Amino acid sequence: MQSSTTEDYLKAIFKLSGPLKNGVSTNAISEELSTKASSVSDMVKKLAEKELVNYVKYQGTTLTEEGEKIALHVIRKHRLWEVFLVDKLKFGWDEIHEIAEQLEHIKSPKLIDKLDEHLGFPKSDPHGDLIPDKNGNFPELKKFKLNKLEIGEKAILIGVSEDSKEFLRYLDGINLKLGSSIEVVDFFSFDKSIKVKINNETELTFSDLVAQNLNVSKEK
Amino acid sequence: MQSSTTEDYLKAIFKLSGPLKNGVSTNAISEELSTKASSVSDMVKKLAEKELVNYVKYQGTTLTEEGEKIALHVIRKHRLWEVFLVDKLKFGWDEIHEIAEQLEHIKSPKLIDKLDEHLGFPKSDPHGDLIPDKNGNFPELKKFKLNKLEIGEKAILIGVSEDSKEFLRYLDGINLKLGSSIEVVDFFSFDKSIKVKINNETELTFSDLVAQNLNVSKEK
DNA sequence: AACAACTTTTAGATTACCCTAAAAATGGTA
DNA sequence: TACCATTTTTAGGGTAATCTAAAAGTTGTT
Secondary structure, eight states: OOOHHHHHHHHHHHHHHTTTTOOBOHHHHHHHHTOOHHHHHHHHHHHHHTTSEEEOTTSOEEEOHHHHHHHHHHHHHHHHHHHIIIIITOOOTTSSHHHHHHHTTOOOHHHHHHHHHHTTOOSBOTTSOBOOOTTSOOOOOOOEEGGGSOTTOEEEEEEESOOOHHHHHHHHHTTOOTTOEEEEEEEETTTTEEEEEETTTEEEEEOHHHHHTEEEESOO | OOOHHHHHHHHHHHHHHTTTTOOBOHHHHHHHHTOOHHHHHHHHHHHHHTTSEEEOTTSOEEEOHHHHHHHHHHHHHHHHHHHIIIIITOOOTTSSHHHHHHHTTOOOHHHHHHHHHHTTOOSBOTTSOBOOOTTSOOOOOOOEEGGGSOTTOEEEEEEESOOOHHHHHHHHHTTOOTTOEEEEEEEETTTTEEEEEETTTEEEEEOHHHHHTEEEESOO
16 A cells, blocks of 8 residues: 555656656656655655656656556545535635645545545536546546637636635636636737636636636537 | 644543543553554653653553643544544445544544534434534533443443444344344343343343443433 | 756655564562 | 562664755756
8 A cells, every 4th residue: 555655746746747648857746745856866766666657867757557547546536525525515615625635645445436426426626627537537528728719719617727725716806716607808919918708797817827727618 | 733643642542541531551552552562652752742641651641631632633533534434425334443543634623623514513423422522522421331231221322332343243233223222131140141132123142241342321 | 079057866864653672660479 | 578470661773754965967058
């Protein structure tokens, strides 16, 4: 059985390697986990011994099949607990991350299946991210960054890439929720900021950074 | 913030010191936690430095007020999670202990209050043990060991003292559940075994050891 | 191709917890 | 009261994960 630390490393590497499974640098991992690069060097060496990652000195780290399986399982647990916290315990979606960060390490396969059932087999978490199934497969769905849309296009908010408290509070402040509609009204190329209309009512302008972190879907 | 290990030690000491707050021996703790006495010696010394226990070499350990507060809080969390596992996730009461053992260490005061509310502010856990409130106080209730009843008396099962899987499976096997009625039919002083009638139907005989571990209440 | 800037690894410690083996204290009994 | 069995503590290590500081490797720029 893995330690929580091992699970955290695998999850971080999964997240950082992205859909193309790029090799991940030591520094990137250390930043993601708020540790020092030297600690990461040590640790990935140990993970490599356990055959959870492929590691070549100075050349980055990728997950092995086994490592990815574990990472996806941890992500599944994290996202199911987030659904529980919001749907059942009525937490705001800006408060759940740290708690799910702990709950995801609870060891009991039966627990997570029963939780899944109790929640009605949800497909996505409160941030709109898809929940891997038992075997580590994602259901598919075309997801765009808001800044990839054209002027005049309309979409629905299905999630965010950044989940700092700050950012989520900002979204709350402008009353932007999951399922809100967003129409691209104008685009200013000098700073890549983008003018939008929310729920057919409020017009406002997002910086490129904000637009990059809003995940939308063109179809409901 | 306490480590899980610290919380486990405080919980063990609380359990072992009993209602009279007796000093607890190093050996007793080591047995309860499945560690060696030498580890316990080390650890209680550290807990004493943090003023969570009173420890005098060779003379046993008791909880300080602060230590007891933490222990009661952990017990509260453990028991609330047990209610969740049985009521909401439909676990059998013989499978929940190990899972609750992990869940009790999740850190988030808000979580446990919301869970309490979600569960409808239960007074006792699935073993019939009372759940301390936020401030660490127990609601009161007269609870007896089954072997303290007289012939002819009738009572209701409200909990068990022993929660090994084995014991709980045995109870399942004879269809004895929380809330079942138990009538004392006869008592055999030569081995202290006790003949009972369960739910006004089945008659069977309990050894003294079993009877000692069944907690009953005379009133519903 | 050489160097500066950056990244990564190694070396050596630290912390929290656990262990075994041996020494010290306690307490019941002859 | 003196001894023996038992309990408890100390001494000396071990492991997993972390850190700082220094050495080694890589890369972009000229």
